[in-house]
Amino acid sequence: MLSGLYAFPLTPLDEQQLHLGAFTQIISQLSAAKIDGICVAGSTGSYAYLNREERALLVKLAVEAAQGTPVMVGIGANRQRDVLQHLYDAQHAGASSVLLAPLSYQPLSDREVFGLYETVSQASSVPVCVYVNPRTTHFDFSDELLTQIARLPNIASIKLPGIAAEQCEANRVAQYWRGLLPERVTLGVSGDAHAWAAIAGGFDIWYSVLAGLYPAISQALFRSAQAETEEINRQLEPVWQLFRQHGSLRVVAAMAHLAGITPCDGLPRPLQPVADNVLTDIQAVMALLRW
Amino acid sequence: MLSGLYAFPLTPLDEQQLHLGAFTQIISQLSAAKIDGICVAGSTGSYAYLNREERALLVKLAVEAAQGTPVMVGIGANRQRDVLQHLYDAQHAGASSVLLAPLSYQPLSDREVFGLYETVSQASSVPVCVYVNPRTTHFDFSDELLTQIARLPNIASIKLPGIAAEQCEANRVAQYWRGLLPERVTLGVSGDAHAWAAIAGGFDIWYSVLAGLYPAISQALFRSAQAETEEINRQLEPVWQLFRQHGSLRVVAAMAHLAGITPCDGLPRPLQPVADNVLTDIQAVMALLRW
Numbered sequence: 275m276l277s278g279l280y281a282f283p284l285t286p287l288d289e290q291q292l293h294l295g296a297f298t299q300i301i302s303q304l305s306a307a308k309i310d311g312i313c314v315a316g317s318t319g320s321y322a323y324l325n326r327e328e329r330a331l332l333v334k335l336a337v338e339a340a341q342g343t344p345v346m347v348g349i350g351a352n353r354q355r356d357v358l359q360h361l362y363d364a365q366h367a368g369a370s371s372v373l374l375a376p377l378s379y380q381p382l383s384d385r386e387v388f389g390l391y392e393t394v395s396q397a398s399s400v401p402v403c404v405y406v407n408p409r410t411t412h413f414d415f416s417d418e419l420l421t422q423i424a425r426l427p428n429i430a431s432i433k434l435p436g437i438a439a440e441q442c443e444a445n446r447v448a449q450y451w452r453g454l455l456p457e458r459v460t461l462g463v464s465g466d467a468h469a470w471a472a473i474a475g476g477f478d479i480w481y482s483v484l485a486g487l488y489p490a491i492s493q494a495l496f497r498s499a500q501a502e503t504e505e506i507n508r509q510l511e512p513v514w515q516l517f518r519q520h521g522s523l524r525v526v527a528a529m530a531h532l533a534g535i536t537p538c539d540g541l542p543r544p545l546q547p548v549a550d551n552v553l554t555d556i557q558a559v560m561a562l563l564r565w
Numbered sequence: 566m567l568s569g570l571y572a573f574p575l576t577p578l579d580e581q582q583l584h585l586g587a588f589t590q591i592i593s594q595l596s597a598a599k600i601d602g603i604c605v606a607g608s609t610g611s612y613a614y615l616n617r618e619e620r621a622l623l624v625k626l627a628v629e630a631a632q633g634t635p636v637m638v639g640i641g642a643n644r645q646r647d648v649l650q651h652l653y654d655a656q657h658a659g660a661s662s663v664l665l666a667p668l669s670y671q672p673l674s675d676r677e678v679f680g681l682y683e684t685v686s687q688a689s690s691v692p693v694c695v696y697v698n699p700r701t702t703h704f705d706f707s708d709e710l711l712t713q714i715a716r717l718p719n720i721a722s723i724k725l726p727g728i729a730a731e732q733c734e735a736n737r738v739a740q741y742w743r744g745l746l747p748e749r750v751t752l753g754v755s756g757d758a759h760a761w762a763a764i765a766g767g768f769d770i771w772y773s774v775l776a777g778l779y780p781a782i783s784q785a786l787f788r789s790a791q792a793e794t795e796e797i798n799r800q801l802e803p804v805w806q807l808f809r810q811h812g813s814l815r816v817v818a819a820m821a822h823l824a825g826i827t828p829c830d831g832l833p834r835p836l837q838p839v840a841d842n843v844l845t846d847i848q849a850v851m852a853l854l855r856w
Contacts, residue, residue: 289646322670323644325616353614354834355580379613379668379701380814380836390835410670412703523671543645544681545671 276371276403276431276460277478278310279496280346281485282318284527285332286536289543292328294335296536300486301339307489310479312336313346313373317410318483318523321348322377323542326356330363337368344370346403350377354390358397365399371430372398375405376413384419391423401430403462408435421454431460433481436468441502444468444475466522467514470507473499483522484513487530490565512559520548528556529563567662567694567722567751568769569601570787571637572776573609575818576623577827580834583619585626587827591777592630598780601770603631604664606639608701609774609814613641613668614833621654628659635661637694641668645681649688656690662721663689666696667704675710682714692721694753699726712745722751724772727759732793735759735766757813758805761798764790774813775804775854778821782856803850807843815839819847820854 283300286293304312314336315321315329324332329347337345347369349360357374364372374394376387395402404423408414415423423429432455438444444463451461462479463472469480473496480499485492495506516525527540528548539547548556574591577584595603605627606612606620615623620638628636638660640651648665655663665685667678686693695714699705706714714720723746729735735754742752753770754763760771764787771790776783782797789797807816818831819839830838839847 317670325647352833356616376835377670378835379608380812381700382835383837386835386837389837393834409672521671542643543684544667544669544673544677546674546677546680 276311276346276401276462279485279493280311280313280479280481281309281489281492282313282316282481282483283486284530284536284540285315285319285324286530286538286540287320287542288538288540292332293537294331297332298335298339300535301336304486304489305340305343307493309343309485309489309493311344311346311370312340313348313481315348316373316481317348317407318486318526319348320523320542321350322410326359326363329360330367333364333367333369346371346373348373348375348405349394350375350405352377352379354393357390357394361394361398369400371401371403373403373405373433375407375411377411378413382413384416387413387415388419388422391426391429395426395428398428400428402428403431403433404429405433406435407433407464417454424455424459429459431462431479433462433464436463436465436472438471438475439468441471441474444471444477448472448476467517470495470499470504474502483517483526484563487526487535488563488565491563494565509562513562516552516556516559520552524548525556528553529560532557532560567602567637567692567753569771570776570784571602571604571770571772572600572780572783573604573607573772573774574777575821575827575831576606576610576615577821577829577831578611578833579829579831583623584828585622588623589626589630591826592627593632595777595780596631596634598784600634600776600780600784602635602637602661603627604637604639604772607664607772608639608698609777609817610639611814611833612639613701617647617650617654620651621658624655624658624660637662637664639664639696640685641666641696643668643670645684648681648685652685652689660691662692662694664694664696664724666698666702668702669704673704675707678704678706679710679713682717682720686717686719689719691719693719694722694724695720696724697726698724698755708745715746715750720750722753722770724753724755727754727756727763729762729766730759732762732765735762735768739763739767758808761786761790761795765793774808774817778817778826779854779856782854785856800853804853807847807850811839811843816847819844820851823848823851
């Protein structure tokens with residue numbers, strides 16, 4: 275059952291190498307924080323910029339450092355052949371589940387996306403999470419297609435982008451999907467700014483960028499959403515604003531560098547770090563995140 | 566000087582392998598047809614679905630089979646590190662020029678795209694063509710950004726998507742860009758349906774999908790555009806319609822299979838071949854392409 279709080283850690287890297295010491299330290303701290311799960315090589319882990327060897331190595335190190343905390347692995351790639359290789363590598367290294375977005379270069383039809391999930395769900399021996407992320411994949415799932423995919427074997431969760439800013443609206447969305455999806459498929463939210471509303475509104479799992487760096491305050495936010503008290507979420511509004519303005523990856527990469535957790539800006543070129551004046555804003559909100 | 570008719574051949578492949586015999590045969594025929602240039606691993610060559618080893622091998626075989634015909638090579642990738650590796654491999658194998666689109670997973674800023682072209686143009690010892698393709702890259706160049714990039718060293722051509730269906734409008738677009746770009750940067754059109762109008766309107770180079778499979782009729786169309794006689798273009802309208810409906814890659818892949826040039830549908834999964842009733846339509850228009 276994929277539920278609770280899943281953290282999406284960075285993959286510390288520069289143009290020459292992966293910083294594996296920093297990576298395993300991040301994973302160890304997430305495990306020590308007793309997070310519900312860790313997703314390695316998610317969007318925040320820059321999976322789309324890493325080759326097969328790098329991705330396989332990250333999963334291997336993460337499973338070791340996680341010490342029993344379930345590890346989910348992003349297996350997306352433009353080519354289905356590569357997706358299946360990433361799936362194989364992830365399973366071989368002991369991943370507990372996998373995360374798959376329909377990446378593409380040529381725009382994909384519904385039939386092609388269904389075929390991809392059909393093939394992968396059959397090949398997988400671990401639960402598969404369907405990653406809906408139109409901002410990066412430029413693929414829009416229709417409700418009908420997502421429902422068809424959710425009925426495939428091994429599909430265990432749907433990771434939806436933040437769509438509802440208010441608890442009541444999130445509850446409406448949750449009810450809608452509960453009526454369409456098999457019971458075993460959990461409802462997940464990404465887009466940290468919308469996590470409180472989604473969890474308070476009845477979603478099962480928060481796929482969290484912030485938790486990859488700040489597990490304690492993310493756990494507190496998750497519990498406060500379950501208890502339907504909104505104070506922490508209000509306090510974090512400046513963080514969500516920065517995420518909206520600059521993208522959560524660029525912001526947490528800057529935070530990790532400022533905090534001395536990573537030895538460099540950590541973004542794969544052509545991605546570039548935020549400008550110096552934004553760094554000042556980021557440093558200011560980091561005080562909110564100590565817990 | 567990048568000008569004339571450049572052909573974009575398919576990369577025949579299935580989920581198990583590249584079909585190298587079919588590939589070199591296609592290249593040899595393009596060379597025998599005395600095409601102005603051959604772009605290996607372009608969009609039609611499925612570059613975004615191939616790994617480094619496959620792309621390097623294709624360039625090596627293409628340069629050999631091209632027997633002196635200039636070979637351009639698609640070097641795009643999500644990560645700049647990989648772009649530079651593809652550039653290195655292409656130059657090492659004897660490529661005459663390279664083609665670069667700003668691929669991304671995380672949406673790119675103008676500053677990031679400029680940084681990519683700046684880095685690559687400095688690293689390149691061959692001419693670089695800027696590949697504008699919002700349909701696959703989801704990046705929209707502003708006119709200002711494209712102009713700035715065109716002024717970088719080694720930038721030799723701009724490959725624009727087909728934007729003008731009429732000669733007079735294409736001529737207006739050509740005049741506009743001539744006023745902005747350095748003289749050494751040639752104006753290229755892709756989107757075969759718009760090639761006649763663009764060439765008749767004063768563009769320098771047709772980056773052609775159709776020529777990858779049918780060089781003779783493409784050369785005839787190119788010459789007819791220079792002579793401003795439109796008959797061949799009108800005859801080919803059913804081909805352009807199929808390209809618009811199903812994407813040029815899926816259509817030429819089906820044509821190559823129907824003609825016995827490739828031993829399989831040739832599309833990297835999750836891409837799937839067109840439906841059987843579309844195959845019948847494609848077979849019907851292939852009679853138009855004998856020349």
